[in-house]
Amino acid sequence: MSGSIEPGSGGDVVIEATDLARTFGEVVAVDGIDLSVTRGEVFGFLGPNGAGKSTTIRMLTTLLRPTGGSARIDDHDVVGSAAAVRRIIGVALQDSSIDPLMTGNELMRLQAVLHGIPRSEARRRCPELLARVGLTGAADRRVATYSGGMRRRLDLALSLVHEPGILFLDEPSAGLDPTSRLALWEEVRRLNRELGTTVFLTTQYLEEADELASRIAIIDRGRLVREGSPEALKATVGSPTLRVDVDPVFFETTRRVLADFGPDRPAREGRVSIGLDGGAARVAEVVRALDDAGVPVTHLELDAPSLDDVFADATGRRLEGADE
Amino acid sequence: MSASAVAHTEGLGHVGGVALAICGRGMRRIRARPTLIMPVLLMPLIFVISFTGAFGSLTRVEGYGTDNVFNWMAVYAALQGAVFAGVGGASATAEDLENGFFDRLLLTPGSRVPILVGTMAYSALRSTIPTTGVLFVSVLGGLSLAGGPLALLTVYVATAGMAAVFCLVGLAVVYRFRTMRSMILIQVFGFSSMFLSTGQVPIHFMNGWLHAVARVNPITNVLRFARQGFLGDLTWAMTWPGLVALGGMSLVSGTLAVWQLRRLAA
Amino acid sequence: MRPDSATGLRLAGAQTLALTRRSVFTEWRQLGNVLPGIVFPLLLAAVYTHQFERVILLPGFPVVDSFLDFVLPASLVQSVSFGATEAGTELARDIENGFFDRLRSSPCGRLPLLLGRLGGALVVAAAKGVFIVAIFLAFGAEIAGGPAAAVVIVATAVLLVLAIGGLGQVLAILTGSQEAVNATFPLVFTSIFVSSAFFPTNLMSGWFRQVAEANPVTWIIDPIRRLILEGWSWSDVGQALGVPLVISAVTVTMAVVTLNRKLGAS
Numbered sequence: 001m002s003g004s005i006e007p008g009s010g011g012d013v014v015i016e017a018t019d020l021a022r023t024f025g026e027v028v029a030v031d032g033i034d035l036s037v038t039r040g041e042v043f044g045f046l047g048p049n050g051a052g053k054s055t056t057i058r059m060l061t062t063l064l065r066p067t068g069g070s071a072r073i074d075d076h077d078v079v080g081s082a083a084a085v086r087r088i089i090g091v092a093l094q095d096s097s098i099d100p101l102m103t104g105n106e107l108m109r110l111q112a113v114l115h116g117i118p119r120s121e122a123r124r125r126c127p128e129l130l131a132r133v134g135l136t137g138a139a140d141r142r143v144a145t146y147s148g149g150m151r152r153r154l155d156l157a158l159s160l161v162h163e164p165g166i167l168f169l170d171e172p173s174a175g176l177d178p179t180s181r182l183a184l185w186e187e188v189r190r191l192n193r194e195l196g197t198t199v200f201l202t203t204q205y206l207e208e209a210d211e212l213a214s215r216i217a218i219i220d221r222g223r224l225v226r227e228g229s230p231e232a233l234k235a236t237v238g239s240p241t242l243r244v245d246v247d248p249v250f251f252e253t254t255r256r257v258l259a260d261f262g263p264d265r266p267a268r269e270g271r272v273s274i275g276l277d278g279g280a281a282r283v284a285e286v287v288r289a290l291d292d293a294g295v296p297v298t299h300l301e302l303d304a305p306s307l308d309d310v311f312a313d314a315t316g317r318r319l320e321g322a323d324e
Numbered sequence: 325m326s327a328s329a330v331a332h333t334e335g336l337g338h339v340g341g342v343a344l345a346i347c348g349r350g351m352r353r354i355r356a357r358p359t360l361i362m363p364v365l366l367m368p369l370i371f372v373i374s375f376t377g378a379f380g381s382l383t384r385v386e387g388y389g390t391d392n393v394f395n396w397m398a399v400y401a402a403l404q405g406a407v408f409a410g411v412g413g414a415s416a417t418a419e420d421l422e423n424g425f426f427d428r429l430l431l432t433p434g435s436r437v438p439i440l441v442g443t444m445a446y447s448a449l450r451s452t453i454p455t456t457g458v459l460f461v462s463v464l465g466g467l468s469l470a471g472g473p474l475a476l477l478t479v480y481v482a483t484a485g486m487a488a489v490f491c492l493v494g495l496a497v498v499y500r501f502r503t504m505r506s507m508i509l510i511q512v513f514g515f516s517s518m519f520l521s522t523g524q525v526p527i528h529f530m531n532g533w534l535h536a537v538a539r540v541n542p543i544t545n546v547l548r549f550a551r552q553g554f555l556g557d558l559t560w561a562m563t564w565p566g567l568v569a570l571g572g573m574s575l576v577s578g579t580l581a582v583w584q585l586r587r588l589a590a
Numbered sequence: 591m592r593p594d595s596a597t598g599l600r601l602a603g604a605q606t607l608a609l610t611r612r613s614v615f616t617e618w619r620q621l622g623n624v625l626p627g628i629v630f631p632l633l634l635a636a637v638y639t640h641q642f643e644r645v646i647l648l649p650g651f652p653v654v655d656s657f658l659d660f661v662l663p664a665s666l667v668q669s670v671s672f673g674a675t676e677a678g679t680e681l682a683r684d685i686e687n688g689f690f691d692r693l694r695s696s697p698c699g700r701l702p703l704l705l706g707r708l709g710g711a712l713v714v715a716a717a718k719g720v721f722i723v724a725i726f727l728a729f730g731a732e733i734a735g736g737p738a739a740a741v742v743i744v745a746t747a748v749l750l751v752l753a754i755g756g757l758g759q760v761l762a763i764l765t766g767s768q769e770a771v772n773a774t775f776p777l778v779f780t781s782i783f784v785s786s787a788f789f790p791t792n793l794m795s796g797w798f799r800q801v802a803e804a805n806p807v808t809w810i811i812d813p814i815r816r817l818i819l820e821g822w823s824w825s826d827v828g829q830a831l832g833v834p835l836v837i838s839a840v841t842v843t844m845a846v847v848t849l850n851r852k853l854g855a856s
């Protein structure tokens with residue numbers, strides 16, 4: 001892969017996994033993955049539900065012991081020097097792990113004590129962080145009264161109390177409405193831009209990975225199947241996708257005609273998809289060929305390669321339309 | 325990454341600070357939702373009222389040792405309540421584990437033992453509420469303070485100790501199984517351990533296997549220690565076995581809990 | 591038309607049976623829930639038998655060979671009471687997770703819906719009743735009324751569960767919350783202690799005695815106890831079966847009425 005930021009080349013590596021694996025009894029959740037993330041990157045870990053994303057992030061954040069391989073965070077081993085790792089990472093886990101009976105303020109102060117931040121320092125930092133995520137007004141309300149978006153933002157603020165250089169976000173925008181999602185993305189970008197925070201995020205949303213991450217790894221069934229910058233990954237798929245809807249009677253004819261224009265791609269029922277060699281310039285040619293073959297086209301579209309195409313290319317399945 | 329944060333995650337100050345914060349969090353939860361304390365308060369009150377009401381005529385049996393049944397039952401109800409409250413403290417951790425909040429606590433740099441100590445302290449502190457309730461009802465029922473005000477102190481020491489011990493037992497199980505359901509097991513264990521002791525009648529009333537079990541049950545010593553001031557004067561002979569029993573049970577349950585906490589990240 | 595109503599009745603019967611089977615299965619799959627209701631009463635009976643040997647000599651105590659005979663009705667009632675609110679909690683669970691709506695949208699009558707949910711609890715109660723009586727007999731208890739009395743005793747326990755279960759269902763329909771239904775368990779649990787279950791009311795005194803004598807649990811326990819200690823008597827059989835039967839008629843009717851009112855007349 002020819003990404004602009006190659007793992008291991010240039011910049012110092014702060015997250016490094018070597019043949020990392022985890023099994024639960026017979027079930028292999030993570031099947032030996034290699035990763036390296038350089039300082040200042042926003043790294044997206046993309047995959048469907050149950051692909052092993054959460055298991056991986058739990059191992060990287062010392063919450064789960066690997067059953068194979070190793071991982072180092074800023075040169076500290078996640079097993080041998082777990083405490084040192086915990087000191088330099090911030091973590092916001094799935095399902096907003098916060099106590100609904102406490103207020104935002106109380107949780108912030110508890111978090112500060114847990115990280116051994118002096119009281120005077122905490123007094124300054126907590127309101128600052130709450131303001132940053134827009135929760136100043138709600139700081140003394142119980143978390144149970146917060147909306148999903150507010151909980152996520154509080155979760156983020158909690159992860160930042162000790163000013164970590166590396167931030168882990170597990171499915172940061174799962175279950176959020178579009179507005180809250182945009183606000184959260186903006187905050188993550190700002191952290192990365194202004195403080196140089198390295199961000200490792202897992203997601204099952206293509207858009208999230210595309211928008212936020214400068215580099216992406218795609219995980220499927222516990223194994224990494226692709227890795228690189230979004231642009232580079234899309235470039236590997238090459239040509240744009242042409243989708244043609246026709247009446248079932250003309251299905252085989254259409255396939256035959258289109259076979260001359262590029263390789264077949266996975267598509268839904270009643271539709272023929274190909275990677276169109278030569279791109280948009282050849283659309284007119286395709287239409288003419290179909291017309292010559294006597295195929296009435298009901299719908300035709302041309303899409304630039306997406307991460308979904310990358311995923312489909314790697315796994316033969318589509319991520320889009322998978323459940324929430 | 326600020327250097328100051330590193331410096332403060334080691335040492336006794338940090339350990340105490342975290343334990344205190346965890347304990348404070350528990351008390352704050354009670355303030356936020358007072359109904360949380362209701363079962364813990366009601367259970368021993370029901371016990372003291374039911375057992376004194378139903379078994380009031382025990383005092384007429386030769387050798388019971390007191391003419392007011394409250395003098396015997398109050399301590400039993402208070403300790404049973406403390407066991408219940410202690411396991412309840414561990415249940416709060418089960419809840420944290422189930423909803424993911426515990427992950428946040430586990431991400432604390434430095435030792436995780438203060439999390440355990442804080443939860444235990446919270447359980448012990450919280451147990452004073454049902455203990456006070458039971459003592460209040462018992463005084464209304466004519467509890468005699470034969471041993472002076474110190475008699476009350478022994479009850480508070482014993483209940484706080486038992487709450488701590490059963491919180492630790494509960495934590496060991498919660499850390500292992502990570503579910504709220506497993507707490508039922510520990511409640512049954514707690515109730516049974518109390519029943520298999522001199523809770524309701526003196527040891528010489530018992531026969532057969534029950535006599536043998538109550539004889540070696542460390543809780544018998546704790547009951548004797550906490551009850552002495554209502555039956556007569558406080559004596560060292562009645563005191564030290566109770567304290568040793570509490571210490572021993574804490575040591576065993578604490579070791580178990582720490583061991584399971586260490587395994588938690590596996 | 592007659593054939594129609596006959597088919598309808600058969601259908602309702604089949605539906606009730608199918609739902610009963612489902613509720614028995616769910617009980618079976620949560621066997622852990624049944625255990626406390628067996629272990630706890632047996633432990634209590636074992637402990638009381640060994641600590642109250644001197645108590646049965648008190649003037650006014652019924653003439654018994656052992657406290658074991660005396661405590662049998664208490665253990666039985668206590669054991670089945672553990673699962674009694676289950677019919678309510680299970681119904682509340684169905685309502686909470688929407689399964690009840692699915693059942694309701696099927697062509698299934700309302701009475702089968704409720705009875706089916708109670709059916710599981712009744713089968714479990716009968717099984718527990720037989721088990722408890724068998725254990726007591728194995729440990730040397732005697733039932734003076736003979737095998738027929740044993741059957742009556744178990745039947746009484748089953749009817750008691752029907753009565754409590756109906757009440758639990760009323761609450762479940764009104765609140766739709768498992769927690770609310772569960773909250774009634776301590777009430778049931780306490781009402782057994784404030785009755786003649788563990789001690790004769792004539793040896794109690796004051797307001798406690800008055801409450802215990804007015805407690806329906808006492809009205810059920812006393813005739814069962816006479817069947818065990820004294821022998822067969824039709825009037826005791828009538829009282830033992832009649833009291834819970836009347837109460838369950840009231841509570842089950844209340845449940846059906848509540849459900850109809852909640853859903854609106856159809």
